[in-house]
Amino acid sequence: MLVIKIGGSLTDLDPLLADVAASQESLVLVHGANKELNDLSTKLGHAPRMVTSERGEVSRYTDATTMDDFLMAYAGKQNKRIVERLRSLDANPVGLTAMDGGIAIGRRKPDLRIKEAGKTKVLHGDHSGSIERIEPKLLRLLLDNGYLPVVTPPAISHDGVAINVDGDRLAMEIATTLKAERLLIFADTPGFMRDVTDDDSVIPLIHLDEVERMAEYGKGRARVKLLAAGQAIRRGIQAVGLLDGRGEHPLTRAIEGAGTWVTT
Amino acid sequence: MLVIKIGGSLTDLDPLLADVAASQESLVLVHGANKELNDLSTKLGHAPRMVTSERGEVSRYTDATTMDDFLMAYAGKQNKRIVERLRSLDANPVGLTAMDGGIAIGRRKPDLRIKEAGKTKVLHGDHSGSIERIEPKLLRLLLDNGYLPVVTPPAISHDGVAINVDGDRLAMEIATTLKAERLLIFADTPGFMRDVTDDDSVIPLIHLDEVERMAEYGKGRARVKLLAAGQAIRRGIQAVGLLDGRGEHPLTRAIEGAGTWVTT
Numbered sequence: 001m002l003v004i005k006i007g008g009s010l011t012d013l014d015p016l017l018a019d020v021a022a023s024q025e026s027l028v029l030v031h032g033a034n035k036e037l038n039d040l041s042t043k044l045g046h047a048p049r050m051v052t053s054e055r056g057e058v059s060r061y062t063d064a065t066t067m068d069d070f071l072m073a074y075a076g077k078q079n080k081r082i083v084e085r086l087r088s089l090d091a092n093p094v095g096l097t098a099m100d101g102g103i104a105i106g107r108r109k110p111d112l113r114i115k116e117a118g119k120t121k122v123l124h125g126d127h128s129g130s131i132e133r134i135e136p137k138l139l140r141l142l143l144d145n146g147y148l149p150v151v152t153p154p155a156i157s158h159d160g161v162a163i164n165v166d167g168d169r170l171a172m173e174i175a176t177t178l179k180a181e182r183l184l185i186f187a188d189t190p191g192f193m194r195d196v197t198d199d200d201s202v203i204p205l206i207h208l209d210e211v212e213r214m215a216e217y218g219k220g221r222a223r224v225k226l227l228a229a230g231q232a233i234r235r236g237i238q239a240v241g242l243l244d245g246r247g248e249h250p251l252t253r254a255i256e257g258a259g260t261w262v263t264t
Numbered sequence: 265m266l267v268i269k270i271g272g273s274l275t276d277l278d279p280l281l282a283d284v285a286a287s288q289e290s291l292v293l294v295h296g297a298n299k300e301l302n303d304l305s306t307k308l309g310h311a312p313r314m315v316t317s318e319r320g321e322v323s324r325y326t327d328a329t330t331m332d333d334f335l336m337a338y339a340g341k342q343n344k345r346i347v348e349r350l351r352s353l354d355a356n357p358v359g360l361t362a363m364d365g366g367i368a369i370g371r372r373k374p375d376l377r378i379k380e381a382g383k384t385k386v387l388h389g390d391h392s393g394s395i396e397r398i399e400p401k402l403l404r405l406l407l408d409n410g411y412l413p414v415v416t417p418p419a420i421s422h423d424g425v426a427i428n429v430d431g432d433r434l435a436m437e438i439a440t441t442l443k444a445e446r447l448l449i450f451a452d453t454p455g456f457m458r459d460v461t462d463d464d465s466v467i468p469l470i471h472l473d474e475v476e477r478m479a480e481y482g483k484g485r486a487r488v489k490l491l492a493a494g495q496a497i498r499r500g501i502q503a504v505g506l507l508d509g510r511g512e513h514p515l516t517r518a519i520e521g522a523g524t525w526v527t528t
Contacts, residue, residue, distance in 0.1 A: 040336070044307055068341055072304070075359075076340020077332055080418075080426070083363055088424025094364045094402065095339075099347055101358050101411060138358065141409055147365060147402070154344075160352025162344065 001026040001143070003180045005171035007187035008032025008078070010245045016186060017082065019251030021089035026143055028174055029093075029150045032167035033078035040077075041069045051114040051123065058220065061112060062127040062164040067154070070164060071097075074152045082150055094142055095150045098131075098170055099162060101138030104155035106131040108163045129163035131155055131170060134177040143178075172228055176235040183237050184254055185225060186245030191260035192218060192226055206262045208233050229262040239263045265290040265407070267444045269435035271451035272296025272342070274509045280450060281346065283515030285353035290407055292438055293357075293414045296431035297342035304341075305333045315378040315387065322484065325376060326391040326428040331418070334428060335361075338416045346414055357412045361419075362395075362434055363426060365402030368419035370395040372427045393427035395419055395434060398441035436492050440499040447501050448518055449489060450509030455524035456482060456490055470526045472497050493526040503527045 002025050006016060009032075020029060037060075038048050046069060049061040062070060075097045083095040098104035108129040114121050142149045153170055154162040168185060175183040191202035194217050206214050211230035215223050222242075229240035243259035244250060253259075266289050270280060273296075284293060301324075302312050310333060313325040326334060339361045347359040362368035372393040375386050406413045417434055418426040432449060439447040455466035458481050470478050475494035479487050486506075493504035507523035508514060517523075 068345075071344045072336035072340035074340070075344045076336035076338070080335045080339045080361055080363065081332075083361070084420065084424060084426045087363060087366065087420055090424075092365060094360065096358065096360075097344055097347070099344065099351060099359075101356060102351065137409075138411070141405060145401075145405055156348065156351055160348060162348045 001028070001178065001180050003028045003030060003171055003175035003178070003183045004251070005168060005183070005185045006031040007185070007245060008034030008036065008167065009188045010186065011035065012246070013082065014085065015248050016245050016250045017085050018089060019249055020148075021086055021091040023251065027148065028139060028143070028178065029082070029148065030167060030171040030174060031078060031082060031150065031152050033074040033152065036078050037070055037073035040073045041066065044069060051112065051116070054113050054115055054120060059128065060164065061123055063125050064127065067127045067162055067164070070154065071162070074154070079150060079152045086148065086150070091148050092146060093148045093150045096138075097152055097154055098165070099154060099156040102135045102156060103138060103151060104131045104165065104170055104173065105133045105135065105158060106155045106163055106165060108157040108161055127161065127163055129155070129157060129165060131165050131173050134173050136177050139174065139178060168225055168228055172232045175237055176232060180237060182239045182241065183232055184241045184243055184251070185229070186243045186250060186254075188246055189222070190244045191258070192222060192242045196222070203260050204257065206260060208262070208264050211262065226262070233262055233264055265292070265442065265444050267292045267294060267435050267439035267442070267447045268515070269432060269447070269449045270295040270509060271449070272298030272300065272431065273452045274450065275299065276510070277346065278349065279512050280509050280514045281349050282353060283513055285350055285355040287515065291412065292403060292407070292442065293346070293412065294431060294435035294438060295342060295346060295414065295416050297338040297416065300342050301334055301337035304337045305330065308333060315376065315380070318377050318379055318384060323392065324428065325387055327389050328391065331391045331426055331428070334418060335426070338418070343414060343416050350412065350414070355412050356410060357414045358406055359414045360402075361416055362429070363418060363420040366399045366420060367402060367415060368395045368429065368434055368437065369397045369399065370419045370421060370427055370429060372421040372425055391425065391427055393419070393421060393429060395429050395437050398437050400441050403438065403442060432489055432492055436496045439501055440496060444501060446503045446505065447493075447496055448505045448507055448515070449493070450507045450514060450518075452510055453486070454508045455522070456486060456506045460486070467524050468521065470524060472526070472528050475526065490526070497526055497528055
């Protein structure tokens, strides 16, 4: 089986969803809605607040109001417009958050230590966290009965609070728990690039033992994605694709070798 | 089993959700998010447009933008905040729209004939419709495996377009298809009242053969609800409650006889 992640920065999902609906493979779709959330929050007068952690990672400060907006953008508009589109293409999707049926359970970290103007600050009341456990029962039940699960953050804390978790990480955790053969991560870049300003610098194949060295070429999200891909391979996935979700037939092109593939 | 409908005008769902989580009965929860949607649409600068049909029924004109807002309010914030709350109460909810797994399939009516200032007008591009078929497979699968399904509009048209359908009607169709013993409809009124200005005028018991006559006391939604309750009884439900969702232990009080019960 496959796990397919659709990045929240992709603006036209139709070509990818057409490929997904036509696929004969058993698969789970995971998606983000980053862009949708930024647009909504801005319109509602709660401009997104992106913060940099002490370790240099950029994340969204998710207070209770932002979590309301998050649920509306991710679980409301993006998840259900994907479900609607897939149904119009004769698939049988079931749209879920990782809270439903306890798909992804994690730990909330209410205090966020950030760097701002050279100083360390602590923001309280954050609704973010990290995934500690995937409960595969609901996803298996749906797959075994012919449904196409469409899953999006948030996850849920042990005591039942919605937590913002990274979508790529969610896809990877689901893929490893369900023992997927391949994890395909689609975004709005042509793959993992040696030089982000040069689309022709995509590295087509990266073996596990080259991941750390190659990661040095990547910045920010690209680097995090490649390291996560390496981790997925170490945890038993045969191949992870860092792929281009834009243009016609992105899934077909990926299966034929386009983008970057990480493997053993 | 029970089907419980939570009206979209209720502002504090916690007491009802606490009763639901504590219940030993197999049940499906259906909810609206009318108030949530009105608030969101207004904030986003798309004030709700309520129109009156030629037959005198008030409904929401649901253009494509309103459907986006609808998905955010119903499937995003309201559905997932209910799921989160139920999980914190140790239940195992799965939040769905009636589009997921094709739970409710209906016919879209893109043209809406309305009365405005005494004249008949036609509004195009409406995303509303009526339910023609319930596909119970997904709900049965979830119930048989110990999940608590939490279902909200929209439904889906035969060709895969999201359609705004009435939440009470959705609950009734699910209840009759699943052969529920009882359908409990909670709203922000004490029950079906002889006089809407007098909370003490609630009619505790209405037999099927009195429904038509009693309906004359009701106006607008109350009348529609009572007639729908009668229809549910004719289609095999043993009892339909028109109940007060406000205050402590609304489910316990309803089971003990509070509100209005319609029966054979």
